[in-house]
Amino acid sequence: MTDKAASHPELSLIVCLYYEEECVEEFVAQVRAALKDQAITYEIVFVDDGSQDRTVPLVLEMAERDDRIKLIQLSRNHGKEAAITAGITYARGEHMIMMDPDLQDPPEAIMDFYRKAQEGYDLVFGVRKTREDSLSTRLFSKLFWTFLNRLTGLDIPENLSVMRIFNRQFASEFLKYAERLRFIEGIFMLVGMRRTSMAVAHHKRFAGVSKFNVKKRIALALKAITSFSDKPIHLAIGTGIWLLSISLGYGLWAVIRKVFFNVALTGWTSLFVSILFVGSIQIILLGIIGNYVGRIYSEVKARPVFTVFRAINIDPDEEFGDEREGCVNRRG
Known part of the structure; x- marks a missing residue:
């Protein structure tokens, strides 16, 4: 068991899980290796979005040995937008960095993002240098972002990576946006504040296949357009x-x-x-x-954005502030 991490670490990694049993242990190992010699306190906030494989048991085993590993287990599959919101709600870090567990965005880039944020930015987007996706995925992404920017005027960077870092002030402003059907990138742009982007390498998945299929891509596109454009x-x-x-x-x-x-x-x-x-x-x-x-x-109907089944290694006295109450429903 490691020493108990500070209640407000310098960095929170927010990682959404959905059938990631093949990746999650390797992800933690690479994060530990990347941050081992860094003078920075951190936590890994995993949000499980309804996995039915061994993803949750594996995280629970790691959380027992290391209380820097947190688990927010949602009551069912709510979708990635809700899972990200849950992660931001429960993260305690002064800076928060979003990542996927498939290792397409390399953990060794974490400190690069952290140092960039230290230059005075509230939000730093990761922009992929190259894409290791299939041709159809790259084509859909190109059409999606071009069409969305023209319809909404949001000017979201092209080839946007999941990996990005933002500070606690930005997170607090984000959580004030109370819509239930949410498009995360659009809300991030509406929050505004001081933002920039930086290039990040994009690797092939460590294992498994992407759960973000064509049907989900189309649903996200419709959600984004109807959320931010009339x-x-x-x-x-x-x-x-x-x-x-x-x-x-x-x-x-x-x-x-x-x-x-x-x-x-x-x-x-x-x-x-x-x-x-x-x-x-x-x-x-x-x-x-x-x-x-x-x-x-x-x-x-004003239903909660997500429902939590259980929270592991989370201090119950520091779960969320008043601005977050509309997002969450506790079940366990």
Whole structure:
């Protein structure tokens, strides 16, 4: 058992887990090696987001031997955005650094981020020098960030890494954002304050496969756009006006041909195609509007962002401040 870590260490590592039994022990080993000779106190705050493999037992074993290792076990799978919020809620460090356990972002870069933050920045984003992802993943990422920035005006850095560091003041401001359906990168940009970015190497996963599949990527894209932009609503209005203009013009043209040239339009093909086209557009536009209405429905219920099943190596007297109460529901 190590000496008890300070209740407010200099650095908190916030690491979200979801079926990471193949990576979590190696991640801890590499973090310990990277920080072994550094004069800095730290803790590792693991947030398990509903894993059903050996991820939690492995973390519990390590937490028994080292009280710098914390575990926040959520009651079910809430999604990574909620898990990150839980980690920030429970972390006690003066600086907090977000990482994934798959070792794509190298632990040896931790001190580089810490030293960069010491230059006076509240937030330091990691930007990947290169990407070791598949071609389809890189293409989706490129399209996603370009489209999102144009719709929202957030100016989020391209090739953004999960790895980033921020101070306690930034974390406190972040936790004041109470939306239940959240897009973390967007909220980080809204918080503002002094921020910069730095390049970080991107490696292949140590083991396993990414749980962030195409379906989850699309869901995140829709969440991000509807959370930070009302331009799809304006697009719906513009499309409606455009279709109205076409229909009026087409009707006027048909009247002119009949009255002045005695030529009547015949055939069902054009009518069928027109009805199908307009009907499809209407369904799409209703879907856009329904998405926003659904977000309103979810927000007005004001449910907690996450529910905690149990917290290991967490001081119950220092769990969270008043600004965090709306985010969490304790179950154990």
